[in-house]
Amino acid sequence: MPQGMDRFDAATATPGSTTAGDGASPQHGPGTRGAVWARLSDAAVAYAAADGPRLALAGVNLVIRRGEWLALVGPNASGKSTLGRVLAGLCPLSRGRIEVPDGPDGRPAYARIVLQQPDAQIVGATPWEDVCFTLEQSGVAAETIAARARQALADVGFLEMAYRPVDHLSGGQKQRLCIAGCLAVDPQAVVFDEATALLDPLAQQRVMAAAAHLAQKGAAVIWVTHRLEELAPAQRVVALADGRVVFDGTPASFFYGGDGGPEHTPCARLGFSPPFAVQVAWHLRARGITVPGAPILPEDLAVLAEGVVAR
Numbered sequence: 001m002p003q004g005m006d007r008f009d010a011a012t013a014t015p016g017s018t019t020a021g022d023g024a025s026p027q028h029g030p031g032t033r034g035a036v037w038a039r040l041s042d043a044a045v046a047y048a049a050a051d052g053p054r055l056a057l058a059g060v061n062l063v064i065r066r067g068e069w070l071a072l073v074g075p076n077a078s079g080k081s082t083l084g085r086v087l088a089g090l091c092p093l094s095r096g097r098i099e100v101p102d103g104p105d106g107r108p109a110y111a112r113i114v115l116q117q118p119d120a121q122i123v124g125a126t127p128w129e130d131v132c133f134t135l136e137q138s139g140v141a142a143e144t145i146a147a148r149a150r151q152a153l154a155d156v157g158f159l160e161m162a163y164r165p166v167d168h169l170s171g172g173q174k175q176r177l178c179i180a181g182c183l184a185v186d187p188q189a190v191v192f193d194e195a196t197a198l199l200d201p202l203a204q205q206r207v208m209a210a211a212a213h214l215a216q217k218g219a220a221v222i223w224v225t226h227r228l229e230e231l232a233p234a235q236r237v238v239a240l241a242d243g244r245v246v247f248d249g250t251p252a253s254f255f256y257g258g259d260g261g262p263e264h265t266p267c268a269r270l271g272f273s274p275p276f277a278v279q280v281a282w283h284l285r286a287r288g289i290t291v292p293g294a295p296i297l298p299e300d301l302a303v304l305a306e307g308v309v310a311r
């Protein structure tokens with residue numbers, strides 16, 4: 001086992017014995033929405049650099065739950081990808097602990113990960129072959145593989161392309177294929193590391209819909225992004241700066257909290273420009289117009305405008 005990575009052991013777990021989160025413990029078994037998937041305690045990662053160790057994560061405490069959509073934001077080099085890789089079991093900790101439950105195969109159920117460049121994650125010559133291979137590698141019983149592959153490809157609207165050569169797929173289609181692989185193995189958690197950065201708006205929507213499907217099925221979705229309108233479906237926003245958690249709350253409090261106008265919100269304090277709809281809402285409020293709720297997307301504003309016209 002890599003140094004610094006602790007496999008969660010339900011037999012010896014003592015909830016509340018660490019300083020992380022709410023002291024809840026990761027759950028074994030199929031798990032329900034809301035059950036704890038992972039707990040990070042004082043997690044730190046130091047990379048070797050020419051001028052000495054570089055701290056990419058510096059003492060992160062976090063509890064992540066099944067079915068939760070957690071958006072991870074922060075400036076460049078703040079540690080988002082490093083945290084995603086830690087959650088995926090791809091990056092050992094230099095200090096602290098990560099606890100995840102065992103999967104059905106008895107191995108730690110780290111998150112699966114969908115990257116910006118999906119090519120490195122695809123091994124099959126066709127989508128069908130690729131998803132079947134993922135299932136085989138995950139130890140799924142041979143007699144169930146075909147049915148699960150078919151269902152997963154159908155879930156991302158990919159059944160008609162099941163036998164198309166992977167080389168003929170677009171970047172967005174490859175992303176959806178990676179997600180089909182995730183859906184097929186029914187993971188406890190999936191990290192999307194800027195998975196939509198290279199996609200057109202339609203492909204972006206499809207990938208987000210597939211991620212929502214995963215969350216509905218009870219997986220934790222960790223959504224790393226620079227596109228702040230993508231915070232809309234999240235229940236929770238975690239912001240990093242210099243490897244530390246500097247905000248952990250709802251999208252509404254990220255864009256509208258701070259009690260001091262638009263320049264004092266957590267979003268503004270991180271130096272980010274909020275989505276257009278948030279800016280419009282703040283401008284309306286500055287003119288004394290009541291804007292109920294916390295609109296993030298243009299359609300949220302449109303709903304409010306409908307109410308005004310109806311009156």
Ligand SMILES: Nc1ncnc2c1ncn2[C@@H]1O[C@H](COP(=O)(O)OP(=O)(O)OP(=O)(O)O)[C@@H](O)[C@H]1O
Nearest residue numbers: 047048054056074075076077078079080081082083
């Ligand atoms: N393999 C590595 N070796 C050395 N340093 C690394 C490595 N990976 C990341 N780093 C450094 O760790 C810090 C955090 O990087 P990370 O990629 O986690 O940040 P990020 O928030 O995802 O950045 P971005 O938004 O630019 O993708 C940066 O200073 C980066 O240079």
